[in-house]
Amino acid sequence: MRVHVIGLGGAGGRIADRLAADSDGDRFLQGVNAFDTDAAALDALRSIDESRRHRFGDAAGGGGLDGDLHAARRLGDAHASELGRAMDDQQPSLAEAFVLVVGLGGGAGAGAAPALAEELTRLYDVPVYAVGLLPTPAESEPREPDSPRASATDDSGERPPERPLAEKNAARTLDALSDRCAAVFPFDNAEWLRPGEGIADARDRLNAVVTERVAALFGAGEADDAESTPQQVLDASDVARAVGDDGEIAAVGHATQAVEPPESGSRFGLGLFGSAEPAAVDTSEAVSAIETTIRKATRGKNTVAVPEGRADRTLLVVGGPPAWLNREAIADGRRWLADETGSGAILSGDAPVPGGEEVFALVVRSGIDEPPRIREIRESIA
Numbered sequence: 068m069r070v071h072v073i074g075l076g077g078a079g080g081r082i083a084d085r086l087a088a089d090s091d092g093d094r095f096l097q098g099v100n101a102f103d104t105d106a107a108a109l110d111a112l113r114s115i116d117e118s119r120r121h122r123f124g125d126a127a128g129g130g131g132l133d134g135d136l137h138a139a140r141r142l143g144d145a146h147a148s149e150l151g152r153a154m155d156d157q158q159p160s161l162a163e164a165f166v167l168v169v170g171l172g173g174g175a176g177a178g179a180a181p182a183l184a185e186e187l188t189r190l191y192d193v194p195v196y197a198v199g200l201l202p203t204p205a206e207s208e209p210r211e212p213d214s215p216r217a218s219a220t221d222d223s224g225e226r227p228p229e230r231p232l233a234e235k236n237a238a239r240t241l242d243a244l245s246d247r248c249a250a251v252f253p254f255d256n257a258e259w260l261r262p263g264e265g266i267a268d269a270r271d272r273l274n275a276v277v278t279e280r281v282a283a284l285f286g287a288g289e290a291d292d293a294e295s296t297p298q299q300v301l302d303a304s305d306v307a308r309a310v311g312d313d314g315e316i317a318a319v320g321h322a323t324q325a326v327e328p329p330e331s332g333s334r335f336g337l338g339l340f341g342s343a344e345p346a347a348v349d350t351s352e353a354v355s356a357i358e359t360t361i362r363k364a365t366r367g368k369n370t371v372a373v374p375e376g377r378a379d380r381t382l383l384v385v386g387g388p389p390a391w392l393n394r395e396a397i398a399d400g401r402r403w404l405a406d407e408t409g410s411g412a413i414l415s416g417d418a419p420v421p422g423g424e425e426v427f428a429l430v431v432r433s434g435i436d437e438p439p440r441i442r443e444i445r446e447s448i449a
């Protein structure tokens with residue numbers, strides 16, 4: 068499907084920038100923008116063309132809002148139509164969905180996202196999805212002094228928290244986005260950190276994970292050439308059916324396995340596509356690669372924890388070199404997934420990648436029980 072991705076605030080801008088770098092020219096990325104009040108943060112981006120970065124809210128004086136969600140909401144409301152217009156040169160009316168990417172615990176991005184979601188909903192008839200980065204518990208806790216001589220300490224020897232209001236901002240922003248977006252995809256930063264790591268140390272790695280999953284989900288079914296047109300095309304309405312339009316949260320699992328490209332010299336392979344060229348892929352190897360990636364995508368770390376793995380609706384995408392996409396193995400995987408998640412509905416599609424060197428599986432679950440970290444965040448304002 069074709070999406071227009073908008074990164075809001077520091078984190079959102081970095082992830083949109085990375086998506087622009089990794090998916091440059093891919094058809095699914097219909098448009099991409101970065102919006103922030105912070106001129107320096109926008110300047111630090113590398114891949115989004117300058118004309119697609121937009122600083123808004125002169126009242127912020129060209130800086131960030133330091134987590135002041137109240138001020139940020141006011142700016143977002145005042146500038147939402149300006150942000151909508153800043154997207155116009157990329158033909159947003161061709162997008163099949165909008166994807167807002169935002170750090171939920173901050174100021175500028177979290178404050179502007181609900182107003183922009185509302186504006187896009189008013190202007191266009193397609194879903195607005197949000198990818199929301201959850202703050203870590205450590206961001207709102209007093210920090211250990213870096214060293215015995217750490218300078219900026221208070222009387223207790225602790226430094227003040229990095230973002231004292233992160234959890235409360237996130238709770239309010241989750242509520243606001245659930246009201247205004249078709250679905251929210253949380254990414255639980257803390258789950259992806261190693262012991263002792265902070266977001267600042269790990270952000271490139273975290274952002275690579277977010278970017279890869281966003282591209283795998285929205286890029287599936289948007290092949291660039293005719294040979295890779297999937298047999299079972301995943302389209303925008305499949306995604307919409309899987310994640311609903313009620314602002315529910317959805318979790319994304321993903322796994323890959325490196326495979327040998329087929330030897331026959333054919334880019335097209337056999338497998339699903341019944342090409343005349345026999346492809347030299349061993350069936351049992353293909354079956355095992357598919358089974359393994361589906362299981363890993365399901366049971367491995369998701370973007371947010373799924374209690375008991377249960378979901379009302381599940382979407383499965385299997386991709387890779389066509390010769391490796393064994394149809395029976397995919398059908399078996401679907402049955403296993405229905406059992407594993409208890410989902411009445413499993414939607415699925417394939418994403419052939421001619422000449423690709425890995426098989427991947429993507430599993431999206433919606434209608435899940437509240438993940439513990441989301442509950443903790445919501446309770447911070449209860």
Ligand SMILES: Nc1nc2c(ncn2[C@@H]2O[C@H](COP(=O)(O)OP(=O)(O)OP(=O)(O)O)[C@@H](O)[C@H]2O)c(=O)[nH]1
Nearest residue numbers: 076077078131132133134170172173174175176202
């Ligand atoms: N995954 C990821 N999360 C980040 C990154 N940077 C910040 N975050 C998270 O996002 C939250 C908001 O941070 P920013 O995006 O910098 O905030 P902002 O929207 O620019 O808001 P202000 O700077 O306060 O105006 C933080 O509390 C972190 O939890 C990043 O690069 N990657």
Ligand SMILES: [Mg+2]
Nearest residue numbers: 076077105131
């Ligand atoms: Mg900022």
